Amino acid sequence: MESRTLLTTMHWGTYEVSAENGRLVGVEPWSGDPDPSPIGRSMLGTTEGSMRVSRPAFRRGWLEGDRSAGRGRRGSEPFVEVPWETALDLVAAELDRVRVEHGNAAVYAGSYGWASAGRFHHAQSQVHRFLNTIGGYTRSILSYSYGAAEVILPHVLGSTDGLTGNHSTWDGIVRHSELIVAFGGLPWRNAQIQGGGTGRHEASAALRKAVGNGARLINVSPVRDDAPRAVETEWLRLRPNSDTALMLALCHTLISEGRHDEAFLAHCCTGFEMVRAYVMGESDGQPKNPAWAAALTGVAEDRMVALAREMAAKRTMVMVSWSLQRADHGEQPYWAAITLAALLGQIGLPGGGFGFGYSSTNGAGRPELGFRWPSLPQGYNKVSSFIPVARVADMLLNPGGSFEFNGAALSYPDIRLVYWAGGNPFHHHQDLNRLVEAWQRPETIIVHEPFWTATARHADIVLPVTTTVERNDLAFSNRDNLMVAMKQVIEPVGEARDDYRIFADLATRLGVREPFTEGRDAGEWIRLLYAQAAENAAAVGIDMPPFERFWHDGHAELRRQINSQIFLGAFRADPERHRLATPSGRIELFSLAIDAFGYDDCPGHAVWREPLEWLGSSLAGQFPLHLLSPQPADKLHSQYDHGSVSRAGKVSGRAPLLINPMDAAARGIQDGEIVLVFNDRGSCLAGAIVTDGLMPGVVQLPTGAWFDPSEPGQSPSLEKHGNPNVLTADRGTSRLAQSPTCNSTLVQVSRFSGTVPPVTAFDPPAMLSLPDVPDLPGPKGFS
Numbered sequence: 001m002e003s004r005t006l007l008t009t010m011h012w013g014t015y016e017v018s019a020e021n022g023r024l025v026g027v028e029p030w031s032g033d034p035d036p037s038p039i040g041r042s043m044l045g046t047t048e049g050s051m052r053v054s055r056p057a058f059r060r061g062w063l064e065g066d067r068s069a070g071r072g073r074r075g076s077e078p079f080v081e082v083p084w085e086t087a088l089d090l091v092a093a094e095l096d097r098v099r100v101e102h103g104n105a106a107v108y109a110g111s112y113g114w115a116s117a118g119r120f121h122h123a124q125s126q127v128h129r130f131l132n133t134i135g136g137y138t139r140s141i142l143s144y145s146y147g148a149a150e151v152i153l154p155h156v157l158g159s160t161d162g163l164t165g166n167h168s169t170w171d172g173i174v175r176h177s178e179l180i181v182a183f184g185g186l187p188w189r190n191a192q193i194q195g196g197g198t199g200r201h202e203a204s205a206a207l208r209k210a211v212g213n214g215a216r217l218i219n220v221s222p223v224r225d226d227a228p229r230a231v232e233t234e235w236l237r238l239r240p241n242s243d244t245a246l247m248l249a250l251c252h253t254l255i256s257e258g259r260h261d262e263a264f265l266a267h268c269c270t271g272f273e274m275v276r277a278y279v280m281g282e283s284d285g286q287p288k289n290p291a292w293a294a295a296l297t298g299v300a301e302d303r304m305v306a307l308a309r310e311m312a313a314k315r316t317m318v319m320v321s322w323s324l325q326r327a328d329h330g331e332q333p334y335w336a337a338i339t340l341a342a343l344l345g346q347i348g349l350p351g352g353g354f355g356f357g358y359s360s361t362n363g364a365g366r367p368e369l370g371f372r373w374p375s376l377p378q379g380y381n382k383v384s385s386f387i388p389v390a391r392v393a394d395m396l397l398n399p400g401g402s403f404e405f406n407g408a409a410l411s412y413p414d415i416r417l418v419y420w421a422g423g424n425p426f427h428h429h430q431d432l433n434r435l436v437e438a439w440q441r442p443e444t445i446i447v448h449e450p451f452w453t454a455t456a457r458h459a460d461i462v463l464p465v466t467t468t469v470e471r472n473d474l475a476f477s478n479r480d481n482l483m484v485a486m487k488q489v490i491e492p493v494g495e496a497r498d499d500y501r502i503f504a505d506l507a508t509r510l511g512v513r514e515p516f517t518e519g520r521d522a523g524e525w526i527r528l529l530y531a532q533a534a535e536n537a538a539a540v541g542i543d544m545p546p547f548e549r550f551w552h553d554g555h556a557e558l559r560r561q562i563n564s565q566i567f568l569g570a571f572r573a574d575p576e577r578h579r580l581a582t583p584s585g586r587i588e589l590f591s592l593a594i595d596a597f598g599y600d601d602c603p604g605h606a607v608w609r610e611p612l613e614w615l616g617s618s619l620a621g622q623f624p625l626h627l628l629s630p631q632p633a634d635k636l637h638s639q640y641d642h643g644s645v646s647r648a649g650k651v652s653g654r655a656p657l658l659i660n661p662m663d664a665a666a667r668g669i670q671d672g673e674i675v676l677v678f679n680d681r682g683s684c685l686a687g688a689i690v691t692d693g694l695m696p697g698v699v700q701l702p703t704g705a706w707f708d709p710s711e712p713g714q715s716p717s718l719e720k721h722g723n724p725n726v727l728t729a730d731r732g733t734s735r736l737a738q739s740p741t742c743n744s745t746l747v748q749v750s751r752f753s754g755t756v757p758p759v760t761a762f763d764p765p766a767m768l769s770l771p772d773v774p775d776l777p778g779p780k781g782f783s
């Protein structure tokens with residue numbers, strides 16, 4: 001391969017990638033993208049860089065036979081490079097041992113994570129399909145993104161529409177909305193991303209148009225910059241995690257002034273009477289009036305009254321970011337927002353109603369193709385055990401322990417082997433010191449990774465995998481009409497192999513190659529997926545070009561089938577004919593099903609429940625700052641944190657901590673200085689940015705800095721790089737959804753006066769070669 005430029009798709013957009021003499025030399029946005037993301041540039045210099053896993057690597061102690069738990073050796077010992085064939089023999093033998101000795105439920109392969117775009121080389125589909133062919137695995141359900149919403153919304157609306165898809169499209173908002181009230185704001189940095197990739201970034205232009213057309217935007221957030229600077233906005237600041245109180249107070253004003261829509265509530269909802277009794281204080285003696293909410297939210301009473309009146313008088317769109325439900329009782333702001341929108345009575349009207357996550361990705365509110373893209377079939381999982389995804393550390397620490405979830409009493413399986421491909425739990429999980437401890441429990445941890453991430457470093461076995469540009473694939477992106485032939489641009493780096501090839505070779509060793517591969521190589525699977533997509537498209541009258549032409553051209557754009565839609569429009573027009581999939585067929589402002597679970601942390605209608613950690617709790621005496629840990633502007637999660645775009649955003653080499661000038665002055669902190677952020681769970685270093693863009697009492701440290709403990713394998717240990725998840729709590733939202741609560745975290749911040757330890761996250765781990773380990777006890781298959 002000499003010089004070539006090919007199109008490829010990442011979760012942050014589509015790029016023209018150039019290589020010369022087998023090395024990446026250019027990453028330029030696709031010419032069709034009006035608002036491309038700079039994140040792609042981080043692939044240059046990292047794809048072939050020193051942080052790649054080059055060969056299969058085993059933790060030294062594991063090779064020596066150490067399968068015991070709790071010794072703190074994972075994450076601290078050197079690795080030993082092992083030839084592929086030996087590595088595959090060892091992995092197959094270990095999988096076989098565990099499933100024979102302990103059963104398949106002892107294998108945990110939730111394997112949560114975003115991996116890369118590309119339909120075929122989707123790491124999670126690959127690992128799940130492989131493990132299903134050998135008898136199954138304990139799985140995870142729900143997501144870190146919106147787990148609480150995934151559980152509460154089906155009870156209230158009958159589906160997750162309005163969260164993951166079927167939003168009202170932007171065109172109607174542009175034409176009809178007079179007021180947009182955005183809880184959690186609309187931070188455009190997040191709309192750079194679309195799972196599976198995107199062609200055109202269109203979200204920010206849509207909002208600019210809406211505001212240009214006269215809609216007033218209110219950013220309800222502790223952070224000013226949660227609204228795009230380019231559009232005129234009112235910043236309505238409130239204490240973090242108090243949105244539910246504000247929403248209930250708005251409901252109170254609407255009801256007490258008779259501004260609520262009785263007809264809509266009667267025809268389209270159930271349970272308004274229960275809500276009314278609660279909001280007016282009849283059921284618990286506490287009216288949820290603006291005076292009550294002012295004390296909780298910090299928002300002035302008259303501001304709330306005026307806002308409720310304005311919302312009732314105008315065509316109003318209630319938008320809520322996904323972040324609000326990543327908090328203690330995260331189910332409540334979502335249920336309360338729906339309740340508020342129901343009282344306003346504009347659900348199903350153009351420019352009115354509600355929607356979740358309008359800037360959380362590029363996809364929300366875009367017109368839909370009208371058919372489903374196919375994905376790699378995952379087969380059937382014979383194991384029934386599962387966990388809500390964020391309960392992973394609980395599971396590893398409490399085998400056999402019981403927990404409640406969405407009306408069921410469940411127990412944690414006894415996990416002996418963990419298999420992860422395409423995710424970074426040492427990025428995504430909360431309370432990483434606790435995870436370090438939990439992670440010592442299983443006998444074996446196997447990870448597929450292109451890079452030496454913290455998860456790879458904390459594994460026993462790391463198998464090196466290719467990145468997108470080192471293989472052929474197909475991009476069919478959700479809510480986008482661009483299909484990309486993702487052609488291989490460079491040869492695999494080091495000895496990296498595709499996840500598919502690795503699993504196929506393991507399947508051979510375990511006697512299931514045929515059921516796993518069905519006799520197809522990667523290219524044949526890609527053609528098959530394309531053919532299935534063409535069939536689905538044809539069924540709704542959309543033509544796809546023949547595969548050969550598509551592959552030759554490198555991309556194709558499809559005609560969309562649905563150009564405009566109003567969420568719940570058909571339901572509103574005829575609630576009998578378009579019944580929702582709830583027990584009543586209507587929007588359930590009161591849910592008999594949830595009520596019957598008897599959970600005091602999530603009763604039968606939207607309620608205010610004080611978060612365990614927030615500025616109103618007694619813990620704030622000791623840890624007086626509320627930490628928000630949003631998505632990073634300069635990368636996707638932890639991906640390419642070692643790339644140029646992410647590194648440029650660091651302050652003194654650490655993740656940036658935003659702090660208000662008052663809070664900084666009280667601590668003698670100057671802009672650009674290294675600070676210590678700490679609470680009872682952990683501590684990290686970060687680089688201070690002093691700004692009045694967030695309210696006093698609130699600090700913001702984005703996610704994504706590669707976990708960099710000063711004492712690897714020990715817990716707790718000072719984290720050197722600014723990873724907020726050493727501070728966040730590993731607690732479920734409630735017994736209903738058991739989902740992550742990272743946005744309910746209190747901390748203290750101080751100047752860091754000690755000797756600043758260097759960041760070592762971007763240095764590869766110590767590596768031995770086989771002759772350095774002379775006295776192997778000789779695990780099965782080792783030669």
Ligand SMILES: Nc1nc2c(c(=O)[nH]1)N[C@H]1C(S)=C(S)[C@@H](COP(=O)(O)OP(=O)(O)OC[C@H]3O[C@@H](n4cnc5c(=O)[nH]c(N)nc54)[C@H](O)[C@@H]3O)O[C@H]1N2
Pocket residue numbers: 112113114115116121123144145146326420421422423424425427428429448449450451453465466467468499629630631636637638639703724725728742
């Ligand atoms: N405090 C706090 N924590 C959070 C959040 C928050 O708001 N605050 N947000 C949460 C949310 S919403 C999410 S979705 C999670 C995200 O958490 P993750 O999805 O786990 O994070 P990523 O960094 O995207 O991890 C993907 C990994 O896959 C690897 N990879 C890429 N391509 C391939 C491939 O082809 N094969 C294999 N085997 N690996 C590949 C990448 O190198 C990377 O290490 O984080 C959660 N954590």
Ligand SMILES: Nc1nc2c(c(=O)[nH]1)N[C@H]1C(S)=C(S)[C@@H](COP(=O)(O)OP(=O)(O)OC[C@H]3O[C@@H](n4cnc5c(=O)[nH]c(N)nc54)[C@H](O)[C@@H]3O)O[C@H]1N2
Pocket residue numbers: 144145146183184185187189190191192193220221222223226239240241242243321322323324327357359360361628629630631632633634635636637743
């Ligand atoms: N650039 C970039 N974009 C991304 C991602 C990324 O890693 N990088 N990740 C993608 C993924 S996987 C997901 S799930 C989405 C997540 O999308 P979101 O969940 O919407 O994004 P966050 O950045 O976590 O939070 C948005 C804002 O909510 C505010 N906020 C937090 N708590 C509260 C609160 O209690 N009340 C109010 N009113 N506001 C609050 C914070 O100030 C924060 O800036 O983003 C996606 N987009």
Ligand SMILES: [Mo]
Pocket residue numbers: 144145146
């Ligand atoms: Mo997410």
